[in-house]
Amino acid sequence: MSNQAAFLKEKNAQITVEERPIPKPGANELLIKNAAFATNPVDWKMQSSGNWIESYPTILGSDVAGTVEEAGSGVSHFKKGDRVAGFADVLASKNYDNGAFQQYTVLKDCAATRLPGSISFEEGSILPMAVATAGVGIFLALDIPRPPAKSQGGFLVWGASSSVGSAAVQIAASLGYTVYGVCSPRHSAYVKELGAHDTFDYNDSLVDKKIVQSLKAANEQIVIAYDAIVEHGSAQICVEVLEAFGGGKLCLTLPYPKDARQTERVEISSFYAARVVLEQDFGRWLFNEWLERSLADKTFIPSPAIEKVDGGIQAVQKALDMHKKGLSGKKLVITL
Template sequence: MSTENLAAVLEAVGTALKQLNLPIPSPGENELLIRNHAIAANPADYKIRDFPSHLKQFPTVLGSDVCGIVSAVGSGVTKFKVGDRVAGFALVIANNKLEHGAWQTYTILEESATMRIPEWLSYEDGATFPMAFATAAVAYFERLGIARPVSVSSTEAQQSGILVWGASSSTGSAGVQLAKELGFKVFATASPKNHEYLKSLGAYAVVDYRDPDVVSKLAQLAKEAGTPLRLGFDSISEGNSSLLSANTLLASGGQDSKLVLVGPWPTDDEKPAGVDISMTIAAFAFVHHVEMGSWMFNEYLPQAIEEKKIVPAPKVQVVDGGIGAAQEALNIVKAGVSATKIVVRVD
């Protein structure tokens, strides 16, 4: 094992990430030490870097999406061994522990938040899965109340469709794939350039979110398909996306619809009556819903990936420079990307 743990450290809110060598941590009970080979950037990373948040302990290491090899296991770990190729959700945003941050050579993962990846999957592609699918899993199984399948191959067709707004994002792409595997006809919104991409992931229909008639068009498509939209997932929760998502559910599924967001409801918009609105947070899969999160990461997702029912998406853009490229990677995400996941390779 390498004796260096190069990390991109945040010393205070609003400052640039600083490269430092940190001690290599030791895994505790039910924890694994991962030697990272790829780390993916997420919007949460730059938001926590640039704005005050619930993270109060500094210095810290940000980031959630890692992929690499198990270097050591703590007591109580039964599902993984040294040498396993894995991806996982680093829980620094939940526990404020620096060693649980992604942007370093070695990261501590909880066993429940770790998933085995097949030999044929690259580390860069493996890093696309954790946050996106943890977010979608909490949304579907805990907020929308969708029943978990008995197995990857036990899917039955659902009577209603599901709306995924902003579907070309990393989280939206996960939402499309997972909903399809759960038996839903997926009605999605995205820029026209990403429509075919989303259909390749399993979307039944895709409408331009900027179309002034987007709500009525989605409702009409769902009506023609015989699958009213009573469930919705706003995977971006920016601008008027939440309001348009809610209005689509009301126009199609009517009262008693359910909508889950990835951010809070906008303060300038009144919540429409007849739609149950909640919020999903990825870390909750391993803090408040550990049994579900463990099932998703230790069982369901690895099998679905192995059988290629779920694929890495969106496409990866690798930023060269290793841990030293963390600041640049976060800035690229902040500037805005479309149907692209920013990943740093750690040699």
């Protein structure tokens, strides 16, 4: 058996596909025969900047779905033959056995989830990074009680049509929050289908004022904000919206910009998705319990829409180039 892998051999090099041995899983790990993987912004950012890479060559990719080929000796939740999706943690482990963009990947069992028959491998492949990032932000950074506890109040998601933002919309709505999404008008209906009560257009220079006016008119308020984008002043605008309602909590997928206004009335935190493998009890709850249950009862669905990139593993560079140019309400998936 062979393992074709998409290697990055040096900073900013083009991806090249070569054979390598099939990796072996450790005690609490799974060897997955990959069926599909998806790209994330961090992949092209790592390729071009070299950030988070300790040595070359490496294999990028965080999102993967496939079949369990071998379960480590300490694994009890999964068995050979299970259909799974998982967070490939090369970003944190620095070990390219854990990169998604190859035919076989080693996953931590705490960051994998069994897929119900209703979810294809392609749909499964777009879940892990989005769920990890939304879940870590909501349950760890914002410290919101886990279900079945219920929450209430207004929850703003900036970038609600993005991969991470659309997952945050679904989780926040399922917890009981009244969700307000910020996205392009073309994605408003979709974001509402995912659970948002209303949406606002980030291209509108008065978006912050419109959010505040609209909620005050309805006697509602925003207590929490999740900024999935952190670009073009979005974090600062989230702060201003929260301050208009007396303050609150804001979490960010990137650090709060140094030149943004500091505030004491908003508690701001940023975080990394990789906490699902670093804090394994949390990862197990999120991936082995909550996500499995939520996919089975369809209270959480893979989002946003999938665009397939043809060409198998040879198409990794093409997919990274497409993602770098910017996506709108979709996720790129390669089927192996």
